[in-house]
Amino acid sequence: MNPVEAHWLALEAGLADYLSRKGVVPSCRAGCFACCFGLVTLSRLEGEALLPHLTEAQRARLREEGPKRLALLKEGKDDPRFPSRFFRERRPCPLLEGGLCGVYPFRPLACRGLLTAGDPAFCQPEAQAPEGHFLQTPWRMAHRRMEALWEEEGQRYGFVVIGELAGLLYLLLEGLPETREEVEGLLEAMGVLGGRWGFQVVEYPLP
Numbered sequence: 713m714n715p716v717e718a719h720w721l722a723l724e725a726g727l728a729d730y731l732s733r734k735g736v737v738p739s740c741r742a743g744c745f746a747c748c749f750g751l752v753t754l755s756r757l758e759g760e761a762l763l764p765h766l767t768e769a770q771r772a773r774l775r776e777e778g779p780k781r782l783a784l785l786k787e788g789k790d791d792p793r794f795p796s797r798f799f800r801e802r803r804p805c806p807l808l809e810g811g812l813c814g815v816y817p818f819r820p821l822a823c824r825g826l827l828t829a830g831d832p833a834f835c836q837p838e839a840q841a842p843e844g845h846f847l848q849t850p851w852r853m854a855h856r857r858m859e860a861l862w863e864e865e866g867q868r869y870g871f872v873v874i875g876e877l878a879g880l881l882y883l884l885l886e887g888l889p890e891t892r893e894e895v896e897g898l899l900e901a902m903g904v905l906g907g908r909w910g911f912q913v914v915e916y917p918l919p
């Protein structure tokens with residue numbers, strides 16, 4: 713099995729076990745998609761695992777939305793309020809289809825780890841969610857899997873690329889260059905490298 717898919721499945725199993733042991737029942741439901749307006753990041757390895765599962769329509773939407781997101785990132789990557797501004801714009805993830813995730817079995821770890829047992833009304837972009845609205849342990853579990861994938865990506869490529877979902881999938885569809893210097897050069901030329909919310913290219917072994 714692809715190592716990324718193994719991490720996706722292992723996280724699902726771990727989350728189910730944790731939630732049942734704690735008696736926590738998430739209020740997340742199909743058709744509830746406010747979190748899909750948010751800024752989602754993923755690593756190159758996750759993007760590459762998702763790519764073969766995309767339909768032509770999804771690829772077309774990524775080719776349309778990816779450059780727009782990269783332009784937004786260029787303008788806002790150093791703004792501390794960028795994620796909240798982005799969220800309030802309610803730009804749906806280009807993989808959202810009729811209120812459902814169009815890649816549900818292959819969605820990134822970041823999407824899997826964002827859960828609430830609270831009132832879904834507090835997930836809306838305009839809402840002031842109370843502290844602890846989003847469950848912290850599931851998010852930490854997802855984050856540990858992300859770190860494991862960064863490690864695997866570093867071993868495979870010698871460096872790790874992390875960035876916004878639609879922008880990164882668009883770049884992968886177009887073809888990322890091979891070396892770290894070339895990838896950094898491309899992202900730098902696009903104005904989306906580094907900063908608080910821009911793409912991160914991290915050397916491997918990880919510092």
Ligand code: SF4
Nearest residue numbers: 748805807808813823
């Ligand atoms: S990949 Fe799926 S779950 Fe994640 S933001 Fe996009 S539509 Fe939502």
